[in-house]
Amino acid sequence: MTSAATIEALLRPDLRGGSPYGAPQLDVPVALNTNENSYPVPPEVVATITERVTTIAPDLNRYPDREFVELREALARYLSRTGTTITSDMVWAANGSNEVLQHLLQAFGGPERVAIGFTPAYSMHPIITRATGTTWIDGQRGVDAAGHANPAGPGSQFDLSVESAVAQVAACDPNVVFLCSPNNPTGTALSLDVVEAVYDAAPHAVIIVDEAYAEFARSGTQDALTLLEGRPRLVVTRTMSKAFAMAGGRLGYLAADPALTDALRLVRLPYHLSMQTQAVALACLDHTELMLSTVDAIREQRDRIVTDLTALGLTPVPSDANFVFFGGLADAPTTWQALLDRGVLVRDVGIPHHLRVTAGTPAETTAFLEAMASLTPEHLER
Incomplete structure (x- = not known):
């Protein structure tokens, strides 16, 4: 063999x-x-990164702040810029938004549990789901509530309507639902009506709205952060890889009810965010306007x-x-x-x-x- x-x-x-x-x-x-x-x-941000990393370098013999308190506070301030109040206990972070998604699936997915996403969407959603032993269901875009194809038109085959999303979610009673907005690979943003309807239609599920590209949305596009209050099963994931030009820094994060973020401590590895990662992310957040x-x-x-x-x-x-x-x-x-x-x-x-x-x-x-x-x-x- x-x-x-x-x-x-x-x-x-x-x-x-x-x-x-x-x-x-x-x-x-x-x-x-x-x-x-x-x-x-x-260059100004590079200088701040260098300064922050130099400051923490002598202490690399010690473990990093396991709770990444300073970083959570900085991310909460950033997310609150648009008027939605996000507190540090609502924020979680990991090594890229993929690890954030993995934590969510480890906590709320697993054997004999089901996750649904509406494809085509981010290809890592099913990969992470299956890697955690969770059953993946390929939901469909571009169909109506009865499963019939939408009329032809630019991008219409990739639309996700309230009626279609609700019907598909209700049919499988999932434990996790992925909604990608703006969607990858199509670039289309979801109406918040879809998010609200799916949340109501899936009472046993954590609803994950993947907003990796939120900063690039066209004027008037609403983000799902505005829906968090009163919805303890709703999660909004973000990344610093795109708008913050930090793909090599590997920092993803989410906002959710404090009880949900607290549950993720059950599955994260000890000290999962290195001192260097925290320092680089904080340096970028020190220069938010410049980075954006x-x-x-x-x-x-x-x-x-x-x-x-x-x-x-x-x-x-x-x-x-x-x-x-x-x-x-x-x-x-x-x-x-x-x-x-x-x-x-x-x-x-x-x-x-x-x-x-x-x-x-x-x-x-x-x-x-x-x-x-x-x-x-x-x-x-x-």
Whole structure:
């Protein structure tokens, strides 16, 4: 028996044959495939990071603050900026929002428990769910309450209505519900009516609203933080990877009822947030306005992509995120490779006739749009 076969036989049965998360990490001139913030951390913030890390470095022989009190207070102040009062005991943080989601599934999922999400959505939701032994149910977008497809239209096949979401949730009585807003990969934001209706329709479930891209939402888009009061089963997850340009820093967080955040202490590993991680995150929060100063520039490039792809005969989905999901391609993998051959890396998420591109700097956006213009019309769906 080969070593691979030996390990396969020892692996949990529910993990056999599974595929890990993976986005290509290639050395290309223009990398627009993982929704990173293309702007580097400003020198002033680098200086503060250096100062904070230097300060704590002599104490690395000690464990970090297990309760990350200063960081929770800083995150609570940040979340309260828009008028919704968030207190530090409502905040939880971990090494990226994926670990935050893992804590939630460890606490509220598990064997003989069910989680539902509405796909296409963030591909890690089912992976984390299954890794915790929780049963995953693929909910559908683009259908009505009876399961019939929505009328054709740009992005309509990815909409999630109140009636459809409620019907699907009621049918499976889940323990965990994932709602992604703005949704990845489509970029579309959910109406808060959907969140409220799902919460009411799933009385035995923790409702997770994944708002990793919330800072990029178009004007007038409401976030789910406003719904937390009086809803102890509602969770809003966020990340510093995108708007804060901190993908390499690995800091995700959530806001929820204090009783729910307290429950996560049962599953977190001891001292799970290192001193360095806390120091880097605090340094970025010290410069919140500066760190968020690129958001408008990224929105501008996102909207430019939508406009220019439409002019090329493609069908981009209007986006509230820092990326654009676009259709109208004859063959998505062929176009993906053709763009890569031109030095532009975008994301093929496996949905026929569609690709996803991150909104980068003006120069990166220009490179992508010029590459797309050179490919059409022969790559257009007919």
